[in-house]
Amino acid sequence: MKRRINKVAVIGSGIMGxxxxxxxxxxxxxxxxxxxxxxxxxxxxxxxxxxxxxxxxRNRIVNDSLQExxxxxxxxxxxxxxxxxxxxxxxxxDIHKVSEVDWIIEVVVERLDIKKQVFENLEKHRKPGTLxxxxxxxxxxxxxxxxxxxxxxxxxxxTHFFNPPRYLRLFEIIPGKETSKDVLDFLExxxxxxxxxxxxxxxxxxxFIGNRIGIFSIMSLFHMVKDMGMTIEEVDKLTGxxxxxxxxxxxxxxxxxxxxTLVHVANGLYENVPNDEQHELFKLPDFxxxxxxNKWLGSKTGQGFYKKIKKDDGSSEIKSLxxxxxxxxxxxxxxxxxxxxxxxxxxxxxxxxxxxNGKDKAGEFYRKTFSALFAYVxxxxxxxxxxxxxxxxxxxxxxxxxxxxxxxxxxxxxxKGIDMMKEQGYEPAAWVNEMLExxxxxxxxxxxxxxxYYDIQDKKQTKVPGQDAFIILDNIRESKEVFKNSGVxxxxxxxxxLNVEFRSKMNSIGGDVLDGLNKAIDMAEKDxxxxxxxxxxxxxxxxxxxxxxxxxxxxxxxxxxxxxxKYFQDTMMRMRYSSIPTVSAPxxxxxxxxxxxxxxxxxxxxxxxxxxxxxxxxxxxxxxGGGTKExxxxxxxxFQKDDVELNRLxxxxxxIGMAKVSTSAHEAYDLNLLQKGKDIVVVNPxxxxxxxxxxxxxxxxxxxxxxxxxxDIKVLGKQALGAFLVGTDQMAAGKYISExxxxxxxxxxxxxxxxxxxxxxxxxxxxxxxxxxxxxxxLTGERKTLERxxxxxxxxxxxxx
Numbered sequence: 001m002k003r004r005i006n007k008v009a010v011i012g013s014g015i016m017g018x019x020x021x022x023x024x025x026x027x028x029x030x031x032x033x034x035x036x037x038x039x040x041x042x043x044x045x046x047x048x049x050x051x052x053x054x055x056x057x058r059n060r061i062v063n064d065s066l067q068e069x070x071x072x073x074x075x076x077x078x079x080x081x082x083x084x085x086x087x088x089x090x091x092x093x094d095i096h097k098v099s100e101v102d103w104i105i106e107v108v109v110e111r112l113d114i115k116k117q118v119f120e121n122l123e124k125h126r127k128p129g130t131l132x133x134x135x136x137x138x139x140x141x142x143x144x145x146x147x148x149x150x151x152x153x154x155x156x157x158x159t160h161f162f163n164p165p166r167y168l169r170l171f172e173i174i175p176g177k178e179t180s181k182d183v184l185d186f187l188e189x190x191x192x193x194x195x196x197x198x199x200x201x202x203x204x205x206x207x208f209i210g211n212r213i214g215i216f217s218i219m220s221l222f223h224m225v226k227d228m229g230m231t232i233e234e235v236d237k238l239t240g241x242x243x244x245x246x247x248x249x250x251x252x253x254x255x256x257x258x259x260x261t262l263v264h265v266a267n268g269l270y271e272n273v274p275n276d277e278q279h280e281l282f283k284l285p286d287f288x289x290x291x292x293x294n295k296w297l298g299s300k301t302g303q304g305f306y307k308k309i310k311k312d313d314g315s316s317e318i319k320s321l322x323x324x325x326x327x328x329x330x331x332x333x334x335x336x337x338x339x340x341x342x343x344x345x346x347x348x349x350x351x352x353x354x355x356x357n358g359k360d361k362a363g364e365f366y367r368k369t370f371s372a373l374f375a376y377v378x379x380x381x382x383x384x385x386x387x388x389x390x391x392x393x394x395x396x397x398x399x400x401x402x403x404x405x406x407x408x409x410x411x412x413x414x415x416k417g418i419d420m421m422k423e424q425g426y427e428p429a430a431w432v433n434e435m436l437e438x439x440x441x442x443x444x445x446x447x448x449x450x451x452x453y454y455d456i457q458d459k460k461q462t463k464v465p466g467q468d469a470f471i472i473l474d475n476i477r478e479s480k481e482v483f484k485n486s487g488v489x490x491x492x493x494x495x496x497x498l499n500v501e502f503r504s505k506m507n508s509i510g511g512d513v514l515d516g517l518n519k520a521i522d523m524a525e526k527d528x529x530x531x532x533x534x535x536x537x538x539x540x541x542x543x544x545x546x547x548x549x550x551x552x553x554x555x556x557x558x559x560x561x562x563x564x565x566k567y568f569q570d571t572m573m574r575m576r577y578s579s580i581p582t583v584s585a586p587x588x589x590x591x592x593x594x595x596x597x598x599x600x601x602x603x604x605x606x607x608x609x610x611x612x613x614x615x616x617x618x619x620x621x622x623x624x625g626g627g628t629k630e631x632x633x634x635x636x637x638x639f640q641k642d643d644v645e646l647n648r649l650x651x652x653x654x655x656i657g658m659a660k661v662s663t664s665a666h667e668a669y670d671l672n673l674l675q676k677g678k679d680i681v682v683v684n685p686x687x688x689x690x691x692x693x694x695x696x697x698x699x700x701x702x703x704x705x706x707x708x709x710x711x712d713i714k715v716l717g718k719q720a721l722g723a724f725l726v727g728t729d730q731m732a733a734g735k736y737i738s739e740x741x742x743x744x745x746x747x748x749x750x751x752x753x754x755x756x757x758x759x760x761x762x763x764x765x766x767x768x769x770x771x772x773x774x775x776x777x778x779l780t781g782e783r784k785t786l787e788r789x790x791x792x793x794x795x796x797x798x799x800x801x
Contacts, residue, residue, distance in 0.1 A: 003186050005029060005194070009101040011091070011118060013062040016106035016135060018069035019165040022076035025085040026166065026608070027194055027668075027683055032097055035062035036232075037090045051208025055093075076166050076610060078664040091118075096125050103131040105159065110264075112139055119144060123152055124275045125245040131183065133159040137211060138268050141176045141204045159187060160208060162398045163257075167609070170398030171197035172208050192466065196608065196683030198397035205384045206272040207265055209391060210398035212384055213377060213405065216267050217385045219251055219281050220372050222288060225323065228365065232305050232320055235425050237334035238365055243347035243355070244402025251305035255298035259291060278376060287323050296321075303328070336362035346505070348402050352411040356420060367420055370408065375426035376416050377405040381456060389453040389464050398668055406443045414441055431456045449476045471689040473501055473536050483523065488516030496529030496700065497693050507537045509593040509625075510545030511564070514571045517597075524580045530696030530704075531578075533597060534585035534689045541586075541594025543615070544568070544625065548787040561780065565624050565773050568593065572626040573765070575600040579706045581699035584693040587685055591615050591661065595673065596625040602699065604679035605692040606665040613661030615629040620740065620785030623656060624776030629768040631656060632752045634672050636714045647722055653752055657745050711764040724749035740784040747775040 006029065010021045013035040021033045037058045050057050069076055070083055077083060089097065098104055105676040106124060108118055115134065126132060128151045134144060141158045148156070158174030165232040171191040173762075175184055184201065191199035202208040207215060222364060223234055240249035254262055256539065270282040284292075291297075291304070298304030307328050319328035322369045338358030342351040355366045377391050385391055392404020409417045414436065420427055435441075438459055445452045445461050451472065455462035476491055483490040487504045500520045504513055517533070524531045552561040575582045575597060584598040587607035595612050598604050606612070614623045614631070622628050635652035639645045654660070655671050662668035674681075680695075682688045725746060732742040750756070751771045754763055779785050 002420045003102070004559075005102045005190065005588040007032065007101045009034065009098045010105050010107060011035075011122070012078055012107035012109075013065035013088075014107065015065075015069065016161065016163055016165070018066050019076045019163060020105060020107060020135065020161055021066070021086050022069060022083070023161075023165040023195065025082045026078045026694055027196075029085070031086040032094070032101060033062055033066060033086050033088050034091050034094055034098075035065065037061075037092050053113045054179060058090050059088055061405060062090060067278050074164070074167065075663060076164055078166075079670075080667040082526060082666075091121070095121060098122060098125045098130075099127050101130065103133070105133050106133060107135045110136060110139060112143055115139070115144055116146065118780075119148060120150075123148060126152070130155065130454075132156050133187075133541060134648050135159060135161055138207050138265065138272075140206075141174050144670075145176060145178070150178070154180045155183055157183065157187070158202075158204070158208075159191075160202075160210075162210065168398055169196065169198045170210050170394055171195060171199045172210060172394070172398075173199060174202050174204050174208055176204070187631065188466075192684060193687070194683070196685070198393050198686070200390050200394050202390070202394075203384055207269055209384050210394040212269070212380065213391060213395055214279065214297060215262065215269060216256065216281065216401045217369075217373060218250060218262065219266055220278075220369065220376075222285050223281060224365075224368060226285065226287070228361070228368070230361070230365070231332055231334065232323065233332050234334040235365075237339070238336070238362055242339055242342060242348075242351065243408075246400045255304035255306055257287070257298070259297045259304055263288065263292060277379060278372075287326065290326055291321075297369040325521055336360055338362040338366075343347065345496060349407070349411045352408055356412055368424055370412070370417070371421040371424035371426050373405050374409050375421050375428055378429035378432050381429065381431065383463075384459065387453065387455070389451075403639060410443050414443065418496070427468050434459070445676070446475045449479070451475060457689075469690055470686050471693065473499075473534075473689070477501070483516070483519055485512050485519075486515050487512030489518070490516065490520045490523065492528075493689075494534065495693070495697055497532060497696050498524050498528050498530070499532045499689070499693075500530075500535055501535045501537075502537065502541060504545075507535060507539060507541040507594070509541055509568075509597070510548055511567070517571050518574065521574050521578045521580070521582075525578060528580065529700035530581045530583070532583045532585060532689065532692045533575075533697055534692055539587075539589035539594075540610070541591070541597070542589050543592030543594060546619070546789060549780065550786070553786055553789065556781075557780070558777060561776055562773065565776055568596075569773065571768050572596055572600040573709075573769075576602070577707060577709055581696050581704045583692045583696045583699075585688050586610050587688065592623070592627075593625050596627040596630070599630045599673065600626055601706075603695055604674055605688060605695055606668070606674060606681050606792070607680050607682045607685045607688050608665050609685070610665040610668065611661050611663060612665070612668050613671070614656050614661060614673075615659040615661060617657060617659045617741075617744060618788070620744060620771065620778050620782060620788045621779045622744065622751065624772055626752050626772070628656065628748065628772040628775075629765055631672070632715065632768055633710060633713050633765065634675075635752070638672075639714055645714075645716060646720055646723060649716060649752060650724075653724065653748065656747055709765055713765065713768065715752075715757065715763050715768075716760055717754055717757030719753075719760070721749055721753035721756055724753065740782065743782070744779060747779060751775050 008024050008029055010017050010034040011034050013033050021031045024031050039062050045057055045537055058237055104122060106118055108114055132155055136158055137160060144155055145153045157176055157179040160172035162168035162170045173187050180592050188199045191197040200209060200543050222504050234249050236249035239245060240247055259566040266282050296303050305321050308316050309319055310316050320331045322329050333504055337360050345351045388406050395401045395404045421428060435454055440454055443454050450467050451464045452461040477489055480491040481489055482492050489501045491499045491502055493499050498520055502513055520531055582601045583603045583605055584601035585605045586598050587610055590610055590612040592615055595614050614627045616623045635649045638648045660671055668674040669676050682691050728742045728745045731737045
């Protein structure tokens with residue numbers, strides 16, 4: 001039977017339950033969100049004269065929880081309208097509705113007795129064959145099904161989402177003893193394909209995979225920080241972006257998550273893993289106990305390892321906790337010679353060998369932490385997982401690590417990692433030495449574009465399952481390269497499709513990237529069927545190369561700058577008007593020139609987490625790579641659907657003028673940066689490139705014909721220009737914008753109005769591009785613009801605000 005998920009029920013509307021409900025709504029699934037009925041009225045309800053029997057009261061807990069979740073930042077929902085897909089109710093009046101759903105997800109308090117009571121009530125209404133799972137983060141799965149029917153047990157397992165469900169991609173599936181294999185197979189597929197998750201099949205062990213390793217890593221640091229006499233600033237400096245982890249690093253992350261949450265899991269591990277060789281490490285150090293007693297739990301209580309205080313002048317500053325005195329003090333800057341050695345190393349994976357060889361406190365810190373981590377993960381096989389790649393997947397998807405423990409170990413060198421461990425008093429698990437003795441000196445290998453891992457049971461390299469739906473650029477870059485320069489690599493994806501991968505710093509777009517794009521289009525038009533622009537960088541592209549713009553403007557080399565901007569425009573137009581289909585696959589930050597490239601592709605296959613916008617206003621210019629032209633064109637294309645043409649143009653004007661950036665790809669439809677019916681959104685970024693390739697192939701197979709350049713763009717001339725100029729005058733008079741901002745806005749208005757034409761007129765794209773380029777060039781000569789450009793350049797940022 002083909003199982004389909006059209007509607008789910010989420011039982012429990014707390015932070016986690018509401019987040020899960022929102023993420024199912026994100027992917028288009030209808031959701032029933034239920035919670036308990038209040039036992040007493042609140043003051044607001046008493047004043048209104050309501051009773052406990054009123055529906056608004058009976059659904060108060062679930063509705064308040066959902067609304068609080070939706071208002072939180074970052075948002076759990078892709079688009080505000082998606083909340084309408086969630087129906088709320090309570091567990092007394094509405095529990096019978098679970099008979100209509102395809103999947104029931106329990107997310108109530110972490111108490112076995114309450115969970116079992118909930119399951120007993122649910123089974124009275126659940127129809128046979130319905131999936132039923134628990135989002136427990138640690139309670140053994142098999143304890144929950146006592147007294148339940150065979151059908152219930154067959155369709156029951158753990159499905160552990162990580163918080164927040166929209167952003168953290170780990171989805172652990174924990175089978176019970178009687179869970180059907182078909183159910184597990186379905187959930188693995190559904191988690192990846194529909195929910196966009198990295199699905200990991202875990203064993204029913206305390207804290208499963210992600211939290212077992214993650215909490216060990218944090219607790220190890222908690223004990224080490226005092227032993228090494230380190231400050232929390234030093235630890236956060238060493239455990240953040242330099243090793244491919246979040247900016248919040250360790251202590252700031254604990255503040256955000258909540259110290260009580262961490263302590264709950266750590267205490268559970270201390271109680272439930274008595275035979276763990278690092279059992280005592282899960283015992284809370286004294287400073288953590290003091291913080292718990294003082295309720296210094298982090299952001300939720302206003303102070304944790306860091307504390308924001310208001311100064312007498314009204315400004316605020318962040319204080320840090322001194323772990324010796326347990327008092328807050330001014331922050332101390334952390335700097336290490338070892339980190340200076342990594343500044344020129346862009347690829348994080350290449351830094352690890354340098355870091356562990358450091359001669360200062362940083363080097364000692366890395367040798368100690370990595371040795372402890374390597375020994376620990378090697379000893380967790382086969383306890384928590386039979387396969388080492390699942391541990392790496394869990395840490396990357398659940399804790400935001402760029403590289404998993406075994407990948408870091410391999411980057412250092414397997415034998416070198418063992419030697420380092422022994423120096424620190426650790427021993428790897430026996431299977432690691434056996435692996436080396438068997439002639440395999442690597443945890444991973446790449447063959448024909450696929451990743452293989454060392455299978456401990458079979459003692460050989462085995463293909464990581466599930467890769468058929470993915471194209472992994474790291475695996476094919478060298479073998480499939482057909483062109484390369486300092487800014488791009490062009491790879492042959494097979495089936496007649498090329499890919500252009502940006503490889504510049506922060507994927508900024510400069511002359512080398514434009515050269516690479518043009519070369520790729522030349523090659524595709526001659527010998528291939530289509531072109532995709534995709535990369536696996538942290539961001540798709542954060543804009544144009546500001547250094548080039550700044551230097552030309554400072555030197556007043558306006559002829560050269562004019563040629564450079566025209567080259568950018570011409571390259572974007574080639575994306576639109578080449579003889580082969582072009583597909584852009586943006587993700588994360590897609591700003592300025594990165595946005596303009598996507599605006600000109602035949603099709604956009606965007607990751608759901610795409611934050612796209614034209615942000616050139618932030619550095620004192622307007623979009624000059626075709627972005628202003630394109631938004632004028634897109635506004636004109638909506639005129640026939642709306643008689644108030646000026647209002648439609650104003651919306652697009654404000655999108656640029658306010659440097660609007662979508663908070664998701666779905667929100668980009670509202671800004672007309674993505675177009676409904678043409679561009680699509682992919683929830684799983686691992687699948688994005690493969691899907692983009694399929695769309696390029698489909699367009700080619702359907703007989704792609706080069707489009708005809710547009711000459712029918714309706715511009716409103718003085719009618720629009722006059723209205724916009726009045727608006728900017730009023731904004732400047734009210735001190736809402738500066739005189740310089742007014743000047744930029746007026747230039748934008750001139751371009752989008754089509755100039756000071758006396759009446760409405762049809763113009764060509766080239767006409768608008770000339771106006772756009774002229775406006776861009778004139779603004780680069782402004783002193784204020786040069787100051788902004790210089791400020792951005794000093795910060796090492798490309799063209800973005």
